[in-house]
Amino acid sequence: xxIKKISKEELSQLVSTLIASGDRVxxxxxxxxxxxxxxxxxxxxxxxxxxxxxLSPRKYxxxxxxxxxxxxxxxxxxxxxxxxxxxxxxxxxxxxIALNQIDQVFSQDEVxxxxxxxxxxxxxxxxxxxTPSENVFASSMGTxxxxxxxxxxxxxxxxxxVADAPTEKGQALxxxxxxxxAEDLAKRQAVQERNQSDLNRHxxxxxxxxxPQLLEKAYDHPVWEEKAASCFSCGSCNQxxxxxxxxxxxxxxxxxxxxxxxxxxxxxxxxxNFANVAGxxxxxxxxxxxxxxxxxxxxxxxxxxxGIGTACVGCGRCITACVPGIANPVDIYNTLLNDIKL
Amino acid sequence: xxxxxxxxxxxxxPELATITRMQHMNETELFLHLELDxxxxxGHMPGQFVEVSVAGIGEAPISNTxxxxxxxFDLVVRKIGRVTNAIHAMKEGDKLGIRGxxxxxxxxxxxxxxxxxxxxxxxxxxxxxxxxxYVLDKPEDFGKVAILFxxxxxxxxxxxxxxxxxxxxxxxxxxxxxxxxxxxWSGNVGVVTTIMNQIDIDLAxxxxxxxxxxxxxxxxxxxxxxxxxxxENIFVNLERRMKCGVGKCGHCQINHHYACQSGPxxxxxxxxxxxxxx
Numbered sequence: 001x002x003i004k005k006i007s008k009e010e011l012s013q014l015v016s017t018l019i020a021s022g023d024r025v026x027x028x029x030x031x032x033x034x035x036x037x038x039x040x041x042x043x044x045x046x047x048x049x050x051x052x053x054x055l056s057p058r059k060y061x062x063x064x065x066x067x068x069x070x071x072x073x074x075x076x077x078x079x080x081x082x083x084x085x086x087x088x089x090x091x092x093x094x095x096x097i098a099l100n101q102i103d104q105v106f107s108q109d110e111v112x113x114x115x116x117x118x119x120x121x122x123x124x125x126x127x128x129x130x131t132p133s134e135n136v137f138a139s140s141m142g143t144x145x146x147x148x149x150x151x152x153x154x155x156x157x158x159x160x161x162v163a164d165a166p167t168e169k170g171q172a173l174x175x176x177x178x179x180x181x182a183e184d185l186a187k188r189q190a191v192q193e194r195n196q197s198d199l200n201r202h203x204x205x206x207x208x209x210x211x212p213q214l215l216e217k218a219y220d221h222p223v224w225e226e227k228a229a230s231c232f233s234c235g236s237c238n239q240x241x242x243x244x245x246x247x248x249x250x251x252x253x254x255x256x257x258x259x260x261x262x263x264x265x266x267x268x269x270x271x272x273n274f275a276n277v278a279g280x281x282x283x284x285x286x287x288x289x290x291x292x293x294x295x296x297x298x299x300x301x302x303x304x305x306x307g308i309g310t311a312c313v314g315c316g317r318c319i320t321a322c323v324p325g326i327a328n329p330v331d332i333y334n335t336l337l338n339d340i341k342l
Numbered sequence: 343x344x345x346x347x348x349x350x351x352x353x354x355x356p357e358l359a360t361i362t363r364m365q366h367m368n369e370t371e372l373f374l375h376l377e378l379d380x381x382x383x384x385g386h387m388p389g390q391f392v393e394v395s396v397a398g399i400g401e402a403p404i405s406n407t408x409x410x411x412x413x414x415f416d417l418v419v420r421k422i423g424r425v426t427n428a429i430h431a432m433k434e435g436d437k438l439g440i441r442g443x444x445x446x447x448x449x450x451x452x453x454x455x456x457x458x459x460x461x462x463x464x465x466x467x468x469x470x471x472x473x474x475x476y477v478l479d480k481p482e483d484f485g486k487v488a489i490l491f492x493x494x495x496x497x498x499x500x501x502x503x504x505x506x507x508x509x510x511x512x513x514x515x516x517x518x519x520x521x522x523x524x525x526x527w528s529g530n531v532g533v534v535t536t537i538m539n540q541i542d543i544d545l546a547x548x549x550x551x552x553x554x555x556x557x558x559x560x561x562x563x564x565x566x567x568x569x570x571x572x573x574e575n576i577f578v579n580l581e582r583r584m585k586c587g588v589g590k591c592g593h594c595q596i597n598h599h600y601a602c603q604s605g606p607x608x609x610x611x612x613x614x615x616x617x618x619x620x
Contacts, residue, residue, distance in 0.1 A: 069352070071397040071398070073397050074437060075397065076358060077355055079352040105590065109588070109603070110353045110588045111353070112354075112590060113353070245592070246591055246592030247586075247592075248591070251398050251399060253398040262354075267592070267593070269592065274583075275582070275595075277583045278402065279420075279423070283582060289618075300598065301595070304598060
């Protein structure tokens with residue numbers, strides 16, 4: 001299908017129709033002086049001019065706590081799936097790329113059908129960034145724009161949106177929209193080109209393809225110990241990261257002690273007990289080992305596992321969330337680049 | 343909350359198995375023989391593990407200790423955490439949830455025709471037993487076998503009946519040691535490396551297989567290297583927090599390796615640039 005154009009009024013009507021249908025609709029809204037994804041009850045609350053959300057949309061594909069199965073104590077287990085339809089509106093390109101990565105993790109090797117079931121019931125409406133956030137560095141990570149994963153990508157061209165709908169789900173929503181003109185497409189290109197250079201509050205001094213090679217030589221660099229010396233091991237960087245997907249699993253028994261639920265919940269590799277085994281042996285006991293592990297996952301381990309450039313998408317949330325101010329990946333990579341010859 | 347939309351298997355869903363036999367081996371170790379309620383065999387290879395569920399308590403990764411040449415499967419469970427404490431309170435006929443077999447076991451093809459040296463510390467003997475019995479059930483496929491077993495104390499010697507049966511096998515050289523002296527013990531006292539010089543097998547041409555507490559690996563590998571054993575001929579069985587068992591949850595990572603997928607059995611030469619391994 002050709003690329004469409006819809007006025008801001010038409011988008012508002014579309015969102016109102018979706019809300020009125022009774023299906024779950026979630027989107028970006030103001031939350032005091034910040035922004036957050038949440039349930040939309042009015043199209044007027046949707047804010048596609050936001051800078052960054054507090055938590056990433058990862059919480060929709062991998063909820064903070066999610067039931068995997070129910071069980072009878074001493075007896076059988078029964079899978080549970082979330083089959084609710086959801087339309088999610090306002091995903092920025094760097095977050096869309098993060099979702100694409102998590103899709104790959106849960107679909108490769110052994111397929112996690114709890115994840116894929118929920119994901120298949122989602123309609124994702126992404127939007128190009130209008131307002132750069134204070135710590136974004138997506139331009140450095142090659143994630144300032146996105147070309148796949150969404151059902152619709154909206155680009156604000158002033159008086160209207162250019163809307164690209166590569167999927168049937170997206171096209172169905174835009175069936176009444178007019179085609180974008182060459183002039184509209186030129187405006188869209190200008191927005192995307194601007195973002196590819198301007199979403200860069202923390203410029204990385206190398207190409208992202210160089211990161212695995214840099215980290216290959218940086219395992220014993222003093223930066224890990226220097227930074228980790230003030231780490232609280234609080235896991236805030238994990239919690240706000242759009243590409244962190246590690247989880248723990250826990251059983252909860254109902255009040256009658258006859259049945260219960262097995263759930264998974266977010267976990268974080270910065271937390272002290274993350275690599276603990278029974279008998280209280282901790283395979284990553286030192287803070288600097290855990291601190292380094294996160295940066296290696298983003299820059300080397302996950303990229304190698306998925307065959308992608310980098311698992312840090314440059315949203316900058318960890319920089320904002322980290323109280324001692326040590327989580328900035330670019331700061332660390334640039335420090336390493338000063339000392340290590342590629 | 344209902345059906346999966348894609349018809350694929352739920353990788354987290356345990357199937358039920360019944361404890362058909364159990365025996366307390368010492369104060370902390372419990373031997374279990376299990377059979378799947380489906381009537382099927384588990385279909386594991388030596389060195390693989392299963393996730394064992396106690397509904398309402400949780401799940402724990404436990405190594406298979408039996409050879410797939412036998413019907414059903416055996417586990418040895420150390421009473422050490424919440425799940426394993428609950429298992430210790432069970433009786434024959436009770437049911438456990440089982441997921442598996444999981445992970446990457448011993449590369450049997452690479453071992454064919456070779457002499458094998460098993461170096462085991464404490465419950466490190468448990469996963470190795472799955473391969474030892476496999477090898478002894480197929481004597482024509484493998485060379486001689488040396489089994490070195492170091493226990494922390496006299497009371498913690500595991501599988502004493504099993505050790506006695508192995509000792510009577512012509513193919514087997516069994517060497518035992520305990521860390522602390524005991525009035526009823528007349529054998530070697532000291533860590534497992536103190537009996538390595540008694541091995542009759544030519545170490546340099548054999549396959550060495552190590553499983554034990556984390557501290558043990560470094561010292562055993564140093565001794566093997568002194569005996570000119572190449573890293574390609576050393577296999578280690580590494581314990582980590584294998585929570586999901588299918589390479590998703592992230593807990594068992596050893597640098598970039600997922601122990602639950604690439605391991606728990608690793609060829610040591612594959613770990614040479616993996617600082618978190620040993």
